[in-house]
Amino acid sequence: MQRVYGEALFSVPVNVEFGCPNRERDGSGGCSFCPEHGARAAQIADAKSVEEQIQKALSFAKRRYNAKAFALYIQAYTGTFASLIKQKETYEKLLALYPFRALHIGTRPDCLSESTLGYLAELNQKIDVVVELGVQSLHDASLKRMNRGHDAVCSLAAIKRLHGKGLKVYAHVIIGLPNETPQMWKESVQGLVNAGIDGIKFHNLHIIQNTDLAREFSRTPFPLLSEYEYAEALIELLRYVPSHIPILRLATDTPERELIAPKWHMAKGQFGEYVAQTMRYRGIRQGNLVEKELEESDAIPQKISLKDGSTTLWNEIYRDYYHPKAGAIRQAQELFLAHSNLKERLEKSGVTLLEIGFGMGYNTFMATQLAQTVAQNRLHVKAIDQDRMLLQKASVVISDTLHVKMLDALFTCKRYDDDFAKVEFLNAEARYALRLLDEQFDVIFLDPFIESNNASLVTLDFFQHLRKFLKPDGVLVASTALQVSQVGLNLAGFDVMVIKDATSDIQGVVATLSSSHILHVKEPYRDIYGIYNDKQIETLHQKSSN
Structure with missing residues (x-):
């Protein structure tokens, strides 16, 4: 972000209540891992309007991170699940509320009409538009088990269509899904890299209250990754991601009151520091298994x-x-x-x-x-x-x-x-x-x-x-x-x-x-x-x- 914009950008998450094509009108159904509120950001949970959501998110980021520049992030549910007229009205209204540097839209691979793509390409001429796709996995058996509603081919096709319109695409991937192996995680990551993905957000699997996954877990518990286990898995995956692809997220955030498992005790910032320090100690870096090794320093240790x-x-x-x-x-x-x-x-x-x-x-x-x-x-x-x-x-x-x-x-x-x-x-x-x-x-x-x-x-x-x-x-x-x-x-x-x-x-x-x-x-x-x-x-x- 500093290289592209000259400064760091901080996300301002907004819930525009567009809903999700994978849910019933009463909110039931949906992906097995997704809570009823569609992964709404905690810092805006009690806001009554989108204006209040933006104000709360701006105040939070300025107070906590001393943030000065921002990207508007349509986070919860599906950001393109509305008529084109509704999308235009909503996005233009929100962008008028603050001088955002970029617009990130969270959506599904199967919810991108040609008219939506055309509008986003047009909007991209005025402000940087990034589409964040919930890919989660490139294994159809896992997608079916989580009731995702689309297959891996759909995800890869969506990336190709978005790139065809000149739009950047970030992919969300879940590590630790039931029955998936480290080899399968690697295959998902490599598939995204081969598709030319512009950024990746990694999520470790969380079991959240009142989800189908929580009900499955209560009946038949399955292994979940501890801080150290997930760090080991993540570090190995990062070695297959070329260094020009930004990593936008390392781990999942879920409010403590909603999280069933895994119960971590390592704070988010501490986890990021641990991953970075471990990679330095091991002499490895992002992309080092798919890129030419950097020249080693000839400096003699003191x-x-x-x-x-x-x-x-x-x-x-x-x-x-x-x-x-x-x-x-x-x-x-x-x-x-x-x-x-x-x-x-x-x-x-x-x-x-x-x-x-x-x-x-x-x-x-x-x-x-x-x-x-x-x-x-x-x-x-x-x-x-x-x-x-x-x-x-x-x-x-x-x-x-x-x-x-x-x-x-x-x-x-x-x-x-x-x-x-x-x-x-x-x-x-x-x-x-x-x-x-x-x-x-x-x-x-x-x-x-x-x-x-x-x-x-x-x-x-x-x-x-x-x-x-x-x-x-x-x-x-x-x-x-x-x-x-x-x-x-x-x-x-x-x-x-x-x-x-x-x-x-x-x-x-x-x-x-x-x-x-x-x-x-x-x-x-x-x-x-x-x-x-x-x-x-x-x-x-x-x-x-x-």
Whole structure:
């Protein structure tokens, strides 16, 4: 919008009460997912007239987003389900109420007469007109199941007809429909891209009160996507959308009082930030699977040599280095390896190790080297980190060729093998990654970097979840000595021993499963839904401690 108009445009949603050809006169029927009010925007729900709707929407956008430029959006029901005379009267009346920069009309693929197309093309000479089509899916079985009233061919034909009149077309797509698979989502997206779509609005499936889908769900519940699951699906789909196609929406909005499921706890803005951050951490972007890769930067990461001769990197976000000044190798050996008794464990049997916060890989690399030295039993490591690109940056500054070999293998294929060790890399946010595991471990390494800035890794709730993955005789070693972390571990059912080296800045804790429950007065960090960002966790902690 900034590129086209010189500034961002904010939507002003309006309900013109044109109704829908897929509903009866009493409002019954319609698509199985659609509420009785036709997905009317929440901020105008109580407005008595279209003039009041516009005023409320303008005030909301100006107050909340400091908006200055606007597009009129005919949102609810079907914006072209009226006589041509009625459409002209309505649109011209609305456009006269405010100097809008564009007109967006939400409608159905089967509700575009030739006379309507001709009028919209004429109107497009005066103001930018965008037709937003409810495509939802390009699979006929899904369209039939949701009582959509048209097939996929109709959607593609509508896009072609609109383009023939010189009109832009945005498509609405639902991700997570019953019986649809990730491959089917991909096929729908690719079909729209091949049709030359001008923009896409993604919606995760919502079960809304008083809909046919809600009644179906109450009889036979079917899986719905959590925040993390939907983000994973969306990120993969975005890689097949060329970068010149704008993404106008990432997730669905439904008023809390009307929503049956799924119950998310991640705010809309936070979800968008999570998706964007995850893509940056993985080194991927919109369209990167269908476009030529961008040239990689030759810039050398900012590094520092530590006292033990190892090298670490500077983190711009946290404004600190990844490792203590005493050294990354020394921290790995003297904290993680020594206090997990890894050598003794490897001498007895094979060892399973979970590392959370893989970072530059020093802890895992030193563990694999120890397994090679002992040369008796195999070490199996599952390493979790959201930042895949850190592996590539680390390989540039680390001098040990075997360490670099491991980093390169994990970066390219997420797996590294040698004679006595195997490493698997899980490139995901730690709280989500744990949901994908179904085994217990002999040893857990937790390396949260700067705990106060990675608060999500040291909450009571995370420790409680982590406890399930530790074998009865297992040990957890963490590079955190915060009091709040010790309290959280105690309350989660761990016995905790603090490790502090008077000769260095290496510090941490060793935790084993406890049979007793210790009561503490001080509040731990909390993250009850497993979705809060680090700032939210710190803010909640400060409020609860006051």
